[in-house]
Amino acid sequence: MRKIYLTLITIFCTLNILAQGWPANYGGVMLQGFYWDSYTDTQWSNLENQADTLSKYFNLIWVPQSGYCNTYTNQMGYADIWWFNQNSCFGTDRELKSMITTFKGKGLLTIADVVINHKNGKTNWCDFPTETWNGQTMNWSLADICAGDDNGKTKAAGYNVTGAADTGDDFDGCRDLDHTSLNVQKNIKLYLHFLEEEMGYSGFRYDMTGGYAPKYTQLYNEDAKPAFSVGEYWRSDGINGLKNWVDGTGKTSAAFDFELKWLINSAFSSTSNFKNLADYTSKALIGQDGYSQYAVTFVDNHDTGRESSEALHANIEAANAYILTMPGTPCIFLSHWKAYKKAIKKLILARRIAGITNQSTVFYSEGEDNGYSVGVKGNNGSALLLLGTTTTSTDGYELACEGENYKLYITKGLDLTAINEVGDEKSTITLPSFVTAQEGTYAYFEEPSTWSNTINVWAWYSNATNDNLYGSTAKWPGVSTDVTYAGENNGKKVFLWKYSGTNNAPDKIIFNDGTNQTNDFDFVNGSYYTIDGSQAVVTGIRKITVTTNKKNDSDNKRYNLSGQRVPPDYKGIVIVKGKKYIN
Secondary structure: OHHHHHHHHHHHHHHOOOOOOOOOOOOOOEEEOOOOOOOOOOOHHHHHOOHHHHHHHOOEEEOOOOOOOOOOOOOOOOOOOOOOOOOEOOEOHHHHHHHHHHHHHOOOEEEEEEOOOEEOOOOOOOOOOOEEEOOEEEOOOHHHEOOOHHHHHHHHOOOOOOOOOOOOOOOOOOEEEOOOOHHHHHHHHHHHHHHHHHHOOOEEEEOOHHHOOHHHHHHHHHHHOOOEEEEOOOOOOHHHHHHHHHHHOOOOOEEEOHHHHHHHHHHHOOHHHHHHHHHHHHHOHHHOOOOHHHEEEEOOOOOHHHOOOOOOOOOHHHHHHHHHHOOOEEEEEHHHHHHOHHHHHHHHHHHHHHOOOOOOEEEEEEEEOOEEEEEEEOOOOEEEEEEEOOOOOOOOEEEEEEEOOEEEEEEOOOOOHHHHOOOOOOOOOOOOOOOOOOOOOEEEEEOOOOOOOOOEEEEEOOOOOOOEOOOOOOOOOOEOOOEEEEEEEOOEEEEEEEOOOOOOOOOEEEEEOOOOEOOOEEOOOOEEEEOOEEEEEOOOOOOOOOEOOOOOOOOOOEEOOOOOEEOOOOOOEEEEOOEEEEO
């Protein structure tokens, strides 16, 4: 393992002298360090406190737009106002610098969210602030805003914007910057140098790049020379549109592989759809000759993860196993990292041990009725991922890690010690005092602030013909009559679901408000769930301390006090069907 870590250090040193774009044969993994409304989890000080753990598994961390937006609360940064004032709802500029410096010292580089398609005014639509840094002043005028901004509404509101026509999609809500303007170009170049030289960022994630021509991303990258650049090109023009955008930047930037995201949604929604992944060669950026270097892959992000029609709700862990096995640079969503931390740690280590990079070769891809297998050749060995039910031979491979609907094998003879040493995660959530143990089948759910106040529960058995807890006549979105308001925790409403029927506890559960919904969660009786999954089990479910001799009873699934499933030989306190045992 020492040789691998020394190699990584060498890679980091080399990246400092790279001119731009995305490195070839890059083996790193990125973490998206936020989700929508992650104002607590993404505090700079909170992320910095996790530096030792994060740097063991991730090489890059992408954080939200960090400039001041006229408020220190409830602003994700996408209606940006100030560029040189880096005090935000996530912390002060000093805390941000401290976090970036700490991360960099541990080999974890920070990616800035760069919002330059549009800008917001201080007090009205168009009064962008004058700012100065390093002896240079940033001034703006109405000539820097696209003439047809907001489909003409800006002019109709009395602002005589005189810039050129927009070179991309119009964005309503903020003013679209005219990237043909030399003054706009000068200001953006200054801003990017500020992010690198003053704040210490190592690269950029460009927001809404479909809003302006890709040649301007090339212009800015050739001036700022970031080690990493990735664009959010989210449009409906398919794989050719994504390739054309990368080409349009002069290949100075990678792109998020949105086409792979839509394929993942299709494939992982059902085990019988896994075979759809064979279409990655024609539908995803990672499958295009010469483009996997420029593909940043993901399962969900802050936008897709909060939209029920765009989020993946089933087989989340298996989907992360897929992107961590394939070429491209995987970007792990913070919500998934929190909910599946142990599994993702093992998967990242397996990728590293096999030596898989963004340009690794897929040598085997085979779909079956209820499964899919894919083999990828790394620098140190090969990885073989089996999804669902397959007949693929694993001769010559050793099981590295497994979970629901997936098994990941790597070449025999490679050292799996680091994977085997990954332990269970401990819950860090503090339960509010009103969350108490209940008799029977129940769970608590902490509702996101953006949801409505009606919570429905959809619960079922994963291996039964009549699979719904409430019977075969149950209809989506489920039952609300068993749900009651329990209290408030950190400004969020908490609901208690207490099953009133006589059936056994379910295996799976979804909470929803009729429009928004959680992922498919494993049901653990007495759990406290957030949007990210089971965060803690209410202790004291039963004041029983006995030794169970049911180790070989497959019907009695075991969970630790953090809510993670554990094997039958797990030593310590376990929850079995809502009761505590010492195993």
